[in-house]
Each structure stands twice: as structure tokens, then as C-alpha cells.
Amino acid sequence: xxxxxxxxxxxxxxxxxxxxxxxxxxxxxxxxxxxxxxxxxxxxxxxxxxxxxxxxxxxxxxxxxxxxxxxxxxxxxxxxxxxxxxxxxxxxxxxxxxxxxxxxxxxxxxxxxxxxxxxxxxxxxxxxxxxxxxxxxxxxxxxxxxxxxxxxxxxxxxxxxxxxxx
Numbered sequence: 480x481x482x483x484x485x486x487x488x489x490x491x492x493x494x495x496x497x498x499x500x501x502x503x504x505x506x507x508x509x510x511x512x513x514x515x516x517x518x519x520x521x522x523x524x525x526x527x528x529x530x531x532x533x534x535x536x537x538x539x540x541x542x543x544x545x546x547x548x549x550x551x552x553x554x555x556x557x558x559x560x561x562x563x564x565x566x567x568x569x570x571x572x573x574x575x576x577x578x579x580x581x582x583x584x585x586x587x588x589x590x591x592x593x594x595x596x597x598x599x600x601x602x603x604x605x606x607x608x609x610x611x612x613x614x615x616x617x618x619x620x621x622x623x624x625x626x627x628x629x630x631x632x633x634x635x636x637x638x639x640x641x642x643x644x645x
Contacts, residue, residue: 481597481624483607485532490628491601494594497622503613504595508561508584511570516584518617521557525644526613527637528559530598532605534572534583535564538629542608543581549638550580555615556641563587563605598624608632612640620644 483490497503503526505518518526529546531539543560550558558581562569569583586592586606593599598607610632612621621640625632 481607481609481626483600483624483626483628485600485603485607485628487627490603490607492597492607493590493599493601494597496597496624497611497619499619499622501619503611503617503619506586506592506595507589508586508592509566509588510582510584511566511573513566516582518613521559523555523615525553525556525615525641526559526611527553527556527641528561528596528611528613529632529637530593530596530606530609530611531560531562532600532603532608532628533564534560534562534569538608538631540572540576542631543578543583544576545634547576547578547581549634553638553641556644557582558641559584561586561592561606563590563593600628610637612637612644614644 608625
């Protein structure tokens with residue numbers, strides 16, 4: 480498993496670590512209107528999936544705004560931001576921040592995404608910061624488990640991977 484810290488303290492991640500070339504596991508999360516969303520909802524598209532601890536915190540908010548801005552420049556790429564926040568909080572945050580080009584999705588109900596992608600911090604019941612790029616055939620082409628959860632991901636590498644995925 481990835482060695483991840485939260486505020487410099489090691490955390491235990493539940494689930495299976497995802498690697499490049501893996502078939503992306505399907506998952507069930509909730510949209511802001513409480514509808515179930517799965518990987519199948521984005522069939523035929525490249526998926527840039529970001530896992531964040533909480534959309535309402537500084538780094539997570541900045542990251543989501545940055546990917547929202549970049550999403551408009553990407554062709555056939557769905558950008559998803561998944562956290563354990565309640566769908567209502569995600570919807571409020573999205574409206575307040577003019578989010579139009581990414582989907583905020585909640586894993587709060589059962590941590591299905593967190594477990595299947597190996598980002599569920601067991602003790603905190605939050606998602607570790609990570610970025611996955613999944614091609615249109617649901618093969619994983621890029622993975623970054625951010626070593627320190629309070630740090631930013633490598634935006635340039637993630638966006639490059641999303642542009643190159645087919």
C-alpha cells in the first residue's frame with residue numbers, strides 16, 4: 480500500500496491500491512441530488528478522478544477549483560471529485576464557487592470508492608488525496624497517491640495523463 484501521512488502522521492488506508500494498467504473497479508457514490516453514480520455513468524469517456532478529504536478545506540478547495548478550470552480545456556474527459564462530504568455540502572460548495580466543469584460526488588454512505596481505490600483513511604473515515612486517470616475502456620493510465628494528504632497533487636502530470644488517455 481501507498482505510504483501516506485496526514486499532518487505528518489502515518490495513516491492506514493483501507494482497500495486495494497490501484498496501479499497503472501489495472502482495470503478500474505466500478506464504484507457507487509452519490510451525486511449532489513442523492514442519485515447513485517457509478518463508473519458506468521461515464522462510459523466512453525476518459526475519467527480524471529480526484530479523491531480529496533473534504534471539499535471545504537483549503538487545499539481540497541483549491542485543487543477542485545483548479546481541476547474545474549482545466550476541465551473546460553479537456554476533450555472527452557469527465558472530471559470527478561470524490562470526498563466523504565455530504566452531497567448537500569458538496570452542492571453548496573459547488574454553487575458558491577461556480578463549479579461547472581466537474582462533478583462533485585459523495586462517498587459518505589458506505590465508502591465504496593474509498594475501499595475499491597485504496598484511499599479510505601480508516602481511522603479518520605476520510606479519503607486520502609489521490610488522482611486517477613482512467614481511459615475510455617476503464618483501464619487505469621495514471622495514479623498518484625499524494626504522500627502527505629495536506630499537500631497538492633501533481634496537476635501537470637495528471638492533466639498530461641488525461642490529455643494522452645484515449
